[in-house]
Amino acid sequence: MTGTAKIGVFGTGSVGRTVGAKLAELGHAVVIGTRDPAATLARTDSDHFGNPPFKVWLEAHPKVHLKTFAEAAAEAELLVNATVGHGAIPALEAAGAANLAGKVLLDISNPLDFSKGFPPFLSVCNTDSLGEQIQRAFPELRVVKTLNTVTAAVMVNPKLVAGGDHTIFVSGNDAGAKKTATEVLQSFGWTDIVDLGDITTARGTEMYLPLWVRLMSATKTPMFSIKVVR
Amino acid sequence: MTGTAKIGVFGTGSVGRTVGAKLAELGHAVVIGTRDPAATLARTDSDHFGNPPFKVWLEAHPKVHLKTFAEAAAEAELLVNATVGHGAIPALEAAGAANLAGKVLLDISNPLDFSKGFPPFLSVCNTDSLGEQIQRAFPELRVVKTLNTVTAAVMVNPKLVAGGDHTIFVSGNDAGAKKTATEVLQSFGWTDIVDLGDITTARGTEMYLPLWVRLMSATKTPMFSIKVVR
Numbered sequence: 001m002t003g004t005a006k007i008g009v010f011g012t013g014s015v016g017r018t019v020g021a022k023l024a025e026l027g028h029a030v031v032i033g034t035r036d037p038a039a040t041l042a043r044t045d046s047d048h049f050g051n052p053p054f055k056v057w058l059e060a061h062p063k064v065h066l067k068t069f070a071e072a073a074a075e076a077e078l079l080v081n082a083t084v085g086h087g088a089i090p091a092l093e094a095a096g097a098a099n100l101a102g103k104v105l106l107d108i109s110n111p112l113d114f115s116k117g118f119p120p121f122l123s124v125c126n127t128d129s130l131g132e133q134i135q136r137a138f139p140e141l142r143v144v145k146t147l148n149t150v151t152a153a154v155m156v157n158p159k160l161v162a163g164g165d166h167t168i169f170v171s172g173n174d175a176g177a178k179k180t181a182t183e184v185l186q187s188f189g190w191t192d193i194v195d196l197g198d199i200t201t202a203r204g205t206e207m208y209l210p211l212w213v214r215l216m217s218a219t220k221t222p223m224f225s226i227k228v229v230r
Numbered sequence: 231m232t233g234t235a236k237i238g239v240f241g242t243g244s245v246g247r248t249v250g251a252k253l254a255e256l257g258h259a260v261v262i263g264t265r266d267p268a269a270t271l272a273r274t275d276s277d278h279f280g281n282p283p284f285k286v287w288l289e290a291h292p293k294v295h296l297k298t299f300a301e302a303a304a305e306a307e308l309l310v311n312a313t314v315g316h317g318a319i320p321a322l323e324a325a326g327a328a329n330l331a332g333k334v335l336l337d338i339s340n341p342l343d344f345s346k347g348f349p350p351f352l353s354v355c356n357t358d359s360l361g362e363q364i365q366r367a368f369p370e371l372r373v374v375k376t377l378n379t380v381t382a383a384v385m386v387n388p389k390l391v392a393g394g395d396h397t398i399f400v401s402g403n404d405a406g407a408k409k410t411a412t413e414v415l416q417s418f419g420w421t422d423i424v425d426l427g428d429i430t431t432a433r434g435t436e437m438y439l440p441l442w443v444r445l446m447s448a449t450k451t452p453m454f455s456i457k458v459v460r
Binding site: 126 | 442445
């Protein structure tokens, strides 16, 4: 990926907003996808994380547009899945396989289940992963699991932690897709990018989340990361 | 723990040998525990990792003694579980609850299952962990999960990687036991020791293993670790 691209970002939460805003700031044409744009814009309450209503955020980011999952996917050259974990497959189904075929999807979500409170558990793990589920459900999508090991603010600005001296991972079956992902990561400021291998290695980064949530408790901040030292 | 102690190390594989040798080198009285010492000493083949027969190793480490799990536990002030994951509970049962009560156990094992080949999966994870299973099975044992995020050589000599500038974790319900664990870790050279919380946080470090095994493949060496940067 050279220059700017048409990018569809699935998810209107803090991750979708943070990544969408950064991609727009970098000059890309960003469309955020949601199930029902009118319903998303009609919300007037902050979400349970304290984020303002989407309409307020969107007014502050006039270059970003809000459309349906299908519209966002149809127009996009590159896709980002920033839904909550259990929302990923339904969002992609709503987008439609024909709108996804051949495109690169950066899956930055985690299959966290908070239904039993904190700490969350994983809704899939050990012998499978959300990244693999997405790849199996949409064989023509070129899925790259990445960025799911850090909080949204650090995803798009790794220099916020230790001057950027830490590690991010990519997992995926398609070398070209991982090259595109790497270019996006580099545009965010990432310098230590480890290719873990095929999409089954998404188990590794998704299963790191239980350590991540405990580290967040221990360090009393989500503003941390890990550096692989060798 | 100040000065030297009587330490029982469960497990005759490379982890038990490496940790046992280091503890003996530090002046502790080390007894390695095994199910059947005569059978362990009778083996003449290298194991499937290429380690020489235990008898050969023991002759090179004359300060270390080999006894049954029960004898090793009865004499010890501090215990280390360095069995393979599925061997932990059987070894502790063989040691006997009465020989364990009130003692600190450093559980440095991982519940890795290689029965389906590489990569291994975890035999317990997500809503439970081996550390918790051990603590539940032996309520009077003071279990601290630690060191399970690095290969044996790095456990006892963190300076082998990046001059020691990386992180190790402790999980456990007993503050005094974690203090003892921390002193042992410091005697090995660890400086960045993160207390993750109670024994349920062992899920975090055990579930890091799927990432560890993929990092080992990607970096082509087990001589690495992670540094938590904040």
